Amino acid sequence: MMNPADLHIPGKRRKFIMDWLKTRNERKLKNLWRMADQTREAVVGKDIHLRGLIEISNLCNRQCFYCGIRKVNKSVERYSMRQDEILEAARLAESLDYGTVVLQAGESGYVSRDFITEVISVIKSETGLAVTLSLGEHPEAVLEEWKTAGADRYYMRFETSNNYLFWKLHPDRNDGLNARLKQLRTLDQLGYETGSGVMVGLPGQTLEDLCNDLLLFGSLNLDMIGIGPFIKHPGTPIGQNPDYFGKTLCSSRAELELLTGKMIALTRLLYPAVNIPATTALATINSSSGFKIALQCGANVIMPNLTPPNYRRKYEIYPGKGCSELTAGEQHAIISDDIQNCGRLIARGAGPSQHFIDEHHQPILEFA
Ligand code: SAH
Numbered sequence: 001m002m003n004p005a006d007l008h009i010p011g012k013r014r015k016f017i018m019d020w021l022k023t024r025n026e027r028k029l030k031n032l033w034r035m036a037d038q039t040r041e042a043v044v045g046k047d048i049h050l051r052g053l054i055e056i057s058n059l060c061n062r063q064c065f066y067c068g069i070r071k072v073n074k075s076v077e078r079y080s081m082r083q084d085e086i087l088e089a090a091r092l093a094e095s096l097d098y099g100t101v102v103l104q105a106g107e108s109g110y111v112s113r114d115f116i117t118e119v120i121s122v123i124k125s126e127t128g129l130a131v132t133l134s135l136g137e138h139p140e141a142v143l144e145e146w147k148t149a150g151a152d153r154y155y156m157r158f159e160t161s162n163n164y165l166f167w168k169l170h171p172d173r174n175d176g177l178n179a180r181l182k183q184l185r186t187l188d189q190l191g192y193e194t195g196s197g198v199m200v201g202l203p204g205q206t207l208e209d210l211c212n213d214l215l216l217f218g219s220l221n222l223d224m225i226g227i228g229p230f231i232k233h234p235g236t237p238i239g240q241n242p243d244y245f246g247k248t249l250c251s252s253r254a255e256l257e258l259l260t261g262k263m264i265a266l267t268r269l270l271y272p273a274v275n276i277p278a279t280t281a282l283a284t285i286n287s288s289s290g291f292k293i294a295l296q297c298g299a300n301v302i303m304p305n306l307t308p309p310n311y312r313r314k315y316e317i318y319p320g321k322g323c324s325e326l327t328a329g330e331q332h333a334i335i336s337d338d339i340q341n342c343g344r345l346i347a348r349g350a351g352p353s354q355h356f357i358d359e360h361h362q363p364i365l366e367f368a
Contacts, residue, residue, distance in 0.1 A: 002028065004035055007269055017214055017266055021207045021259070029262075036265035036298040043272040044300050046344045049351030050335070051100040051132065051277075052093030052306040055315040056081045056119075060106025062136070063172040065245070066202070068233040068316045069106055075235060079311050080110045083119055089306045090123050096332055099350040102155065102303060104134035111135050113142045117149045124150035130350035132195075137179060140186050147190050152350070154187045155195035155224060156180065161212040165204050168245065169238075184220050193356045195224030195275070200260045202230045203238060204246030210259075214266055223353040224301070225274050227263045228281030229256045231318035253285050261297045268298030273355035277301040284320045291335065295342045301351075302339075304331050 002019050006012035020032055057080040058069045069076055081089075086103070093101050101123065105111050120131055132153035133146060143154070158180045160166050166177040173179070187194045198213045217225055230248075233239045242248075250256040260282055267276060278294030280303065286293065291302060305312060306328055315321065324331070339346055 002031075004269070014211060014215070017211045017270075018207060020262055020266060021210055029258075032262065032265050033297045036268040037296060039268050039272050040298050040300060044275075044354050047300065047347035047351070048295070048339050048344050049100070049275065049301045049347045050096075050098045051102050051301060051303045051351075052089065052096070052098045053102045053104060053280075053303045054081070054086060054089045054093075055104050055305075055307040055311065056086055057105040057108065057110045058311075058315045059108035059110045061108050062106065063170065065169045065171075065237040066199070066230060066233065066318075068235055068318060068321075070236060073235050076316070077314050079314050081308075081311065083115075083122065085308065086119055087122055087126065089308065090127055090129055092306055092328055094127050094129060096304075096328060097346075097348060098129075098304070099348065100130040100132055100153075101306070102132040102134055104155075105136075107136040111138075113138075113145060117145055120146055120149040120151050130352075132193075137183055140190075143183075143187060143192075144190055147192060151192070152352075153193040153195065153224070155197075155226065156184060156187075157197040157199070157226060158184065158216070160198055160202060160205060160209060161216040162205065162209045165202065165209065168204065169202070181216075181220070184222075188221050193223040193352055194220070195226060196220060196222055197224075197226035197228070198263075199228060199230040199281075200263055201248050201250045201256045202245075203242055203248045205249060207249065210263060214263070214270060217267065217271060221359075222271070223274055223356040224276070225267050225271065226277045226279055227260060227267060228279035229260045229285055231281055231285060231320070233316070233318050257282070257286055257290075257293060261293055264294055264299055265297040271355070273353065273358055275301050275351070275353035275355075277303055279303075280305065280321065281318065284318070291338045292342055295338070295344060302335055304328065304335055 006016040059078050063070050090101050130152040133151050134155040163177050170176045238245050276299045278291045278299040283290030
């Protein structure tokens with residue numbers, strides 16, 4: 001049972017994944033953590049890439065039933081950062097020696113084509129940072145313009161591969177999952193380093209769904225894969241009527257952590273060269289060891305939050321997200337400790353994924 005070679009045999013892959021997702025045997029699980037950690041060490045090494053997360057606006061026109069900043073949540077005080085504030089946060093990232101900033105926001109008119117184009121151009125001309133966008137869905141022409149302006153990467157989760165569950169969580173969307181998958185393929189074609197991911201423990205989600213999520217990653221040619229636990233937000237339809245949305249796979253925080261860890265480890269085994277963040281959501285449900293758990297089962301990226309504290313509190317997609325009052329420096333010290341305690345190193349530079357490098361490497365022709 002659970003022969004790692006089965007991962008590479010299409011007919012056996014699904015059973016291999018399901019066996020791991022089902023098992024509660026701690027002795028066997030130690031093997032999974034070890035295999036994922038060894039794969040990470042062999043393929044992407046000890047380096048941890050730090051990305052400064054800047055949550056540039058919480059304005060949103062979407063109704064995602066799990067998200068605390070959904071359009072109709074009237075208790076959220078809305079904000080949008082000015083260009084000079086975004087640039088200041090980017091400079092902070094540079095001063096901490098981070099190689100990348102991630103610009104994240106809800107979907108709204110604030111994220112206008114021109115504004116983002118200008119922000120990208122300014123960051124690229126005034127800093128040496130790589131720019132990742134996490135701004136949801138936009139027309140191809142817009143994505144192309146942002147790429148031309150200098151954006152390097154795009155991160156957009158498809159959230160779940162189960163079409164029915166996706167619709168249940170986003171009933172305002174017509175064919176929503178397919179639209180997201182289509183954009184992910186477009187991003188790849190446009191030359192973005194492309195990231196996606198899912199939430200674990202959504203109500204109504206099954207182990208088969210998670211297995212399908214893992215397999216779908218493979219058909220999207222992803223460079224980065226982010227996996228975090230779903231955290232119930234009281235100000236959302238799921239928070240208010242959890243039973244309507246179905247049972248969740250995890251009845252305790254420990255089970256949710258374990259299942260998230262398994263998904264990260266299996267992602268590393270299936271797609272050895274991708275970048276995998278230790279997500280803030282995991283560090284939120286386990287503040288003392290969330291990052292460490294992820295780092296020890298395959299993750300190689302952390303995204304410290306560089307949103308100015310007065311805005312950070314207002315970007316509460318799940319409870320506890322923005323409550324940290326730590327300064328960027330204090331946060332950096334804690335994360336550096338975690339990294340050191342896991343025997344790992346903080347990388348310098350932009351830190352593209354090995355998968356992206358392998359795919360775009362132009363062999364140098366040697367003539368005898
Ligand atoms: N508007 C952007 C950014 C969304 S926020 C976009 O559409 O891509 C980034 C991610 O946070 C989401 O993709 C989702 O996976 C996650 N998220 C949202 N609500 C959450 C919750 N309640 N618990 C855990 N993760 C959540």
